[in-house]
Amino acid sequence: MLALCAGQSERSKQLLSQGLEKCQPFTFVRLALTDSMASTALFDGNLAAAGQHIDECQALVATHHVPARSWYDLTHQLTRCLYFGMHEEWQAIVDCVNDADPELARRQLRTWRASLLAARARAEARLGRHDAADASLLTAMRVCPRGAIDPLISVETATGTCLALRGDTAQAHRHFDRARRACDAIDHRFQRWLVERERTSLPTLTRPAQTPVLTERWRQVDTNDTALLLGELSALLNSGHSLELLAQRVISVLEATPLRSRLTVSRSPSGSDASMPAVSWNFRGSHGCRIDLTSTETTISIDIRQLASLEEIAIVKNLTDILAAAVDFDDDAENHLWPTTEDSTVADAVFWSPRMQELLRVAQRLSSTELPILITGETGTGKEVFARLIHEHSRVKRGPFIPFNASAIPRDLVESQMFGHRRGAFTGAHEASSGVIRIADQGTLFLDEIGDLDPAVQPKLLRFLESGEVHPVGDAKPQLVQVRVIAATNARLETLVGEGRFRSDLFYRLKVATLSLPPLRERKDEIPALTAFFLRKATAETNRSRITLGDDVVAAMLLYDWPGNLRQLSNELRRMVALSEDGATLRTTDLSPEVSGPWFAARPYAARDDGPGVAVRLDQPLELALAEVERAFIERAMAQSQGRVSDAAQLLGISRKGLFLKRKKLRLD
16 A cells, blocks of 8 residues: 555555465455555556456455444445546445445544545535535534544545535635645655546646646735734644633634624633633534633633635634644643643553653653563652553553552462462462462563562562562472563662662662652642642542632642652542532642641741831722732732742742732733
8 A cells, every 4th residue: 555655556566466365364354455456456547457356345345244344344435435436426425425424433433434525525516416515525624633634635625626516616726736735745646646636527627737826826925914824823822721812812813704794702601620721612514613612710602603615614624623733732831820731541640740751751661671670769659650651551561460569468478479379388278379470471560569578588589580480389390471570669779788688689680670759749840730630530539520729729739748749649639529519619728737737837927117018098898908909919029020920929829820810800911
């Protein structure tokens, strides 16, 4: 297929023929290769051979006895549609896509579904069913994955066909040129051939395909217009952290289009616990589209009525794609009110600080090796989380992950628990036991608190690490297993080695690769993200809803040193949420006394005669007086910090989010 994409059809046929000779028993592979042979024949213009290969594919599909249509069968429908199109059997294309689309939608195979819907749009336009063609094209635009080039080319080509058959040749050429440039960008000669073949088959497009329409038009565009357009796009991408700013930019873009008279903007309370703005939309075909921008407090809805043309549909679709990118865009993450968490397949994993992100990168690199890994750090710093992450990215991720705490087992049972034993090997051994090492075969064994391992067992563990052999208690012969070993400890093994409580050879065998996790007090910049993460988890665990944090809670948490690290922080949030009611806002008074102590200790400030002050009239409502005092405090803090929000928030003893909300309320932006 790569040879065909590069336009080397003879090389493609040679490779496919060799593959077909070697895979006769494997009908699914034969189906894939025969389908590719059909595509190659179509590229060469040999319709008879292509038809023969397609018949062979249909015969292979008939031999499959599976609960649902195979992936190979569904992707083969693209080749069938191409073949029917060359024979101008438009209704056959519509029937083919209608038959495959429900299964593609159910399994969310968006790339293939977008391409097939684009083929159906072209066929319906050829049959004169322009409304049906527009509906198919709209669905194709909606499901087309961002960044997937092949379906994007198909959608652009279909748009050009639909516009050309409606008589809008100028717009049609623009979409064909977009498809052509996408092909040129990746040098996809097979798709380029399809695009040019479709363009030249339309009688209304009489201009030669090679003439670059957009190049001539682009030269006529005023430089200021181009700068304004790029400025709007840049502003949208950089507004994802602020709901109000994002909504303002979206409305500004839409008001510069013919959609201006059909816009309706509304606001409503959201009740969302999202830490960052979120965007969603609902297309209603030609009836319009609704875009919802949601924050923790507000949902701004932008309703667009009656999308009258494919170009208007394309404007809204492209705008929603840009909005999705803007919300995901993280160019200045440190200035977000609430830092977002890193994506991870491991629960309880938040890697926000640069130090933790570097450790994450090292862990992911080590996961692809077979080296034993030693993870050190205080209790509760997330050593098991890192071990699970390494396992999930390792070659043995399909195997089990078995944790074993050496300090939780009585000393006289550690050996049998680790290495197993035969029945009757010792008093009380009524049944045979495999031991955790053999249970972890083809997987990962996580040895927690390895520093507490009985010295009598350490030589046997060293033997296993060096040879991979396990000698169960009472067995005459050792057994060979393949286990990835990750050890963890909160003790300093070097000290234990010096005291003679830990073997030096075992220490150096485990210390091939070491990850040292810092305590939470040394990475307090992660506390806001961790707090948001644990709050969501605790809310779901206790079946609470709409639980939010007061502005002072995170600030108080930042002042505390957290000797129990992540475990203590998680349990603190769990306790607070469990004792709260639905819709409650957690305050510093809800914190444990030891956590809130530093916060309340920092509140009183000694009076100073020479310090700045503010005079407040007593003959006014309390709310106005408080607003006047807050305004004076904020203005002075912003002046002292020279406009740096983080420093100003620290001077005021509140969080960044708290300062932002107060400035917004007092209109100090």
